[in-house]
Amino acid sequence: MAVAADQPREPVVSIRRLTQDQYRQSIADVFGDDIKISGRLQPDPRREGLIAVGVSQSSVSASGFEQYDSTARDIADQVTDATHRELVGCKPVNAAKSDDACARAFLGNAGRLLFRRPLQSTELDRYVGLAGQGAVARKDFYRGISTSLANMLVSPSFLFRTERAVWDGGHYRLDDYSVASRISFLIWNAPPDEALLLAAEHGELGTPDGLRRQVDRLLASPRFEAGVRAFFADMLALEDLDTLQKDPTIYPRFNSKLAADAREQTLRTIVDTLVRRDEDYSALFATRRTFLSRTLGVLYGMPVTSRGWEAYEFPAEDPRAGILAQPAFLMAHAHPGRSSPTLRGKAIRELVLCQQVPAPPPNVDFAIVQNVQDPKFATARQRIAAHNTQAMCTGCHKLMDPLGLPLEGFDGGAGMRTTENGAVIDLSGDHNGKRFVGAPGLGSALAADPALSSCLVNRLYSFGAGRTPAADDSGWLEAIRASSVADGLKIRAVVRAVALSDEFYRPEPGDGSAEVAAGPSASAKDAKETPHGS
Amino acid sequence: MGREVTRRRLFRSALGGAAVSLCTPLLDMALDDNGAALAATGQPIPARFGTWHWGCGMNPDRWTPAVTGADWEPTPELQLLAPHKKDFSLFTGYAAMLDGRANEPHISAVWALRTGYAPKTKEDIQNPSFDALIAKAAGGGVRFRTLDMAATGRRTDSYSTTGGGALAAPELSPLDLYQRVFGSGFQDPNSSAFKPDPDIMLRLSVLSAFGEERAALLRHASASDRQKLDAYFTSVREVEQQLALQLEKPPPAEACVVPSGPPRVLPVSTEIEEVTANHKLMVDLTLMALKCNQTKVFNIVFSPSASTLRKAGSADTHHLLTHQEAVDPKAGYQPGATWFSQRSLEGLAYLIAELGKAKEGAGTLLDQILVYAHSDTSYAKEHALDELPVIMVGRAGGRLKTGLHIREEGAPVTKTALTAMHAMNLRVGSFGSQSLEVSQAIGQVLV
DSSP, X not given: OOEEOOOOOOOEEEEEEOOHHHHHHHHHHHHOTTSOOOSOOOXXXXXXXXXXXXXXXXXXXXXXXXXXXXXXXXXXXXXXXXXXXXXXXXXXXXXXXXXXXXXXXHHHHHHHHHHTSOEEHHHHHHHHXXXXXXXXXXXXXXXXXXXXXXXXXXXXXXXXXXXXXXXETTEEEEOHHXXXXXXXXXXXXXXOOHHHHHHHHTTGGGSHHHHHHHHHHHHHSTTHHHHHHHHHHHHTTGGGGGGOOOOTTTOTTOOHHHHHHHHHHHHHXXXXXXXXXXXXXXXXXXXXXXXXXXXXXXXXXXXXXXXXXXXXXXXXXXXXXXXXXXXHHHHHTSBTTBOOHHHHHHHIIIIISOOOOOOOOSSOOOTTTTOTTOGGGOSHHHHHHHHTTSHHHHHHHHHHHHHHGGGTTBOTTSOBOSEETTEEOOOEEEETTEEEEHHXXXXXXXXXXXXXXXXHHHHHHHHHHSSOOOGGGHHHHHHHHHHXXXXXXXXXXXXXXXXXXXXXXXXXXXXXXXXHHHOSOTTTSOTTOOOTTO | OTTOOXXXXXXXXXXXTOSEEESSOGGGOOXXXXXXXXXXXXXXXXXXXXXXXXXSBOOHHHHSOXXXXXXXXXXXXXXXXXXXXXXXXXXXXXXXXXXXXXXXXXXXXXXXXXXXXXXXXXXXXXXXXXXXXXXXXXXXXXXXSOEEEETTOOTTOOOOBOSTTOBOOOBOSHHHHHHHHHSTTOOOTTOSOOOOOHHHHHHHHHHGGGHHHHHHHHHTOOHHHHHHHHHHHHHHHHHHHHXXXXXXXXXXXXXXXXXXXXXXXXXXXXXXXXXXXXXXXXXXXXHHHHHTTSBSEEEEESSOSSOOOBOTTOSOBHHHHHHHSOOBTTTTBOHHHHHHHHHHHHHHHHHHHHHHHOEETTEEHHHHEXXXXXXXXXXXXXXXXXXXXXXXXXXXXXXBOOSOEEEOTTOBTHHHHHHHHHHTTOOEEEEOSGGGOBOOOOGGGBO
């Protein structure tokens, strides 16, 4: 059934804009990969560590809407052009005129996939009406469809994931279509497919068995890889690579292709380690397996003969261990012409351990830190040590530098080195009282830190829910962390545990609509029951 | 209900919770054109507004003239602007107050100035910036309420927000800017032929069909979600207004000379020579967009706060230099860092010179425009929050006095923003919150 009868709508409990990736994936899923999305989409803001949280706190600006509008018209024109119009699925009686029956069939189906729920009958009537109006104005059935589809693609029902709550046995929970979107975007970073929408329609997602069936189906699909990629691209802020600049005189091997390949290399390593090999999450920070393209081969000084990607494994003693020793991380957290142990340490704290490093005090004399001309301060370690003789600096730098200094064997362009300004670089570091050397040591130190696993679980929750955990989420998230660690911290198991938790589907406490805060109207609710959160 | 956005609603979402109080309803205000008119057409000349930002400030003791009023002498760091002394007023001594919040380097002051609230972090920016309030009030009636651009080519380089934490998305290259303004949808105001585009008519009518969806969504949404939806529908309305405008024959614009083609494509980067070249092209296109009535408001970022500018082959960015470079003991300042802030000012000098060449009516664009130029700090080495440099270029349709040096040591920098709003005839009663709240504009420069 493509259309829902009109009924009173349930309270909206959250609204979040599709990310650029989710937008692109939605179009590809509904209309196919060959529909091109040219032009820019509204940028995704990052909040509280994730774009997934940022998009739930921001709206559509005027220039953003302009971009959505022109992209929508472009997509709708492609979908209805001569090469793609079989997507419409039916033929009009007369292609120069409107045809409500054919328009209704197409728009009902496309709308259900785009809005991630069946259209209400008045909604569908409106879109059929727009198709008719367009067909008459443009004397062409397909241009009418295009007009209506373009409107659908800028509708808030498409651009915003709108979650609604239903009253269920004493508390509110997300309705089945909202649950379908939650698991689908969490696991695939894509809108629900046909099977998932059917499961929602049949009420299966409201039952533990039905939910488990769908979650397991999604996890078993190859599309889980896309979900994992999206999650880590967000968690590790890999979008920084899109706008990264380096000084070409200092790092002549750097270019935008290298930055793009570096991003891809890290994502491939993540998918290979966590999804294909099902290894412990901490293996990401130790693995010597990676993938190289020709462009990366130049940076690594390694010949890559094929045009695509080649798997590569560094020998056991190689310093290039883990994703933090890969160019994506090393280049993004450095200056345009210089490495920065402080920036790298800060990024590890913030992105990988979910810890906030305070901003530097305003009136700091940085003169020594970067005074590369002074022979007493040849290496970054010597310069930072001098700087840290100032008490006001030491506190925060102790948090950052010992995690970044072990990566000083890589310059700001991710090239390997053993000396800086003629002095041998000391790669020792320490974390939580344990001393270690180089990237491999860093990987072991991180593996031993419980913050590594709790950061992963919290970020996964935030990625799925679009908000950081509330105070009363810490208990169940910690339980998931502890049991996952005991089983070897497998990404699939963590995602599954989050997706099968009742708590994951609780409307946000304190920020639901007035109805959710107060419970449904007296007529609708059992007088004996108390709504959750009241 | 329907699609009609009530004034009250639009007004509310326009301000998005800003710490602004209004003396008169925002939407009732039309800009005073000061009686100036174009000779050929008799059309009133609209007032225009722009902002211009450079990063990492200047050296206050080499910047600030000793004398206030009209008789000030250009100091070493203002030499580049000396030829234009009669076309701008200089404001010194103004400061950003944090009310106990931490100084987030390169963020606190610039956002305090723009939004009237010094955010704890970049994520804490919620109020609309004053340029967006001016654009809201004065930017209508043209295709683009604002044009935003970053000469450094980075999409995060923006200091303009309509509120709710969404920063304006700048154009990142002269080509992007050209295509946005003079690409599809552009109608030459001086072309004799005009036929309303039926496609635009259709689009307008289709866009207007969101009324029911709006009502259904808003009815059941929480306050914060309603705010997001309101912002969305306000954006829809704005595009509707743009389309409606395109259905009318544009009034002729005598100074409009449509560029014959896209600009040269130059590399886009933070390297100073490339930034300078791209900035020039962006200024040229912006001025033509003004003259062709495509926009009345623009935001140019020459370089971002914590300036990313660099010289080819050097490991040091402007920002790094401000912290690491030793102060030259003889000269008394950091020569490398100062070189970058002077190169930035050269960009501003170019903008002023071009505005002065842009004939319009009996005068030039300088008579009609107000360009509010500022930085994110004064002495960047210390992330200083006082002595913030502000320059207001142009006479704002006769409402702003130029050639003056105004100094108020320690006064909230929001005062300069309020003054700009008043000069643009946006008669807000107050701007800013806590120590940054001001209700008195700087009377000496207002006519």
